[in-house]
């Protein structure tokens with residue numbers, strides 16, 4: 372008796388490394404629930420990020436800080452149940468890893484055991500190296516995240532482009548190399564100048580995935596609710612909207628309300 376599920380060409384961290392080597396760009400989107408993850412996976416996305424942006428788009432918080440480890444595990448396990456092919460990466464939420472490396476590992480183990488995800492992502496450079504190394508020792512792949520790191524929004528003060536000054540750009544480049552040396556399998560660069568992002572992608576062997584980091588990197592990530600136009604208050608320059616689902620859904624709901632009020636719905640064929 373076989374315990375294996377139907378065979379699919381699954382995306383692993385090794386597949387991503389090979390994609391960088393042969394110059395094939397990596398596609399990544401967020402998802403936080405079963406239904407959206409199923410669509411995104413069926414459409415052939417390479418990586419699904421269960422981002423802590425769930426705090427904004429799913430729960431309506433102003434920042435990513437309030438989301439808890441339990442809530443991230445709930446979102447991640449819903450996503451994992453939907454996917455056949457994509458690599459699922461989960462954000463360690465604010466407050467679940469900054470204390471010390473043991474806390475970081477304990478949070479990671481909970482995510483891996485309770486959700487079935489494949490890797491975790493953490494924001495920061497040199498200051499979180501010890502935690503990254505401890506997590507890697509436990510056999511869990513780690514994705515780094517540099518540039519605009521939303522968990523530090525109160526330190527930055529704004530969501531504007533990062534690393535435009537030489538000192539910050541040099542630190543970012545140094546941090547990227549440290550994350551690679553520590554063993555991260557990939558790196559997200561958020562909202563930094565395109566030339567700097569290209570320089571980072573050319574300086575490290577691991578895949579570099581950009582969001583607002585130009586076209587010289589190894590792949591792109593967007594928040595799925597933003598690219599589908601479900602959210603409509605947020606319009607940064609880097610965002611390409613592929614649909615305007617806010618209007619589409621609103622129109623459909625308005626029509627439904629009208630049909631119910633006018634008793635057009637349900638009709639003869641829509642009842643028993």
Ligand code: KIV
Nearest residue numbers: 401422423424559592
């Ligand atoms: O939480 C998130 O959605 C992210 C992406 C913006 C990279 O970290």
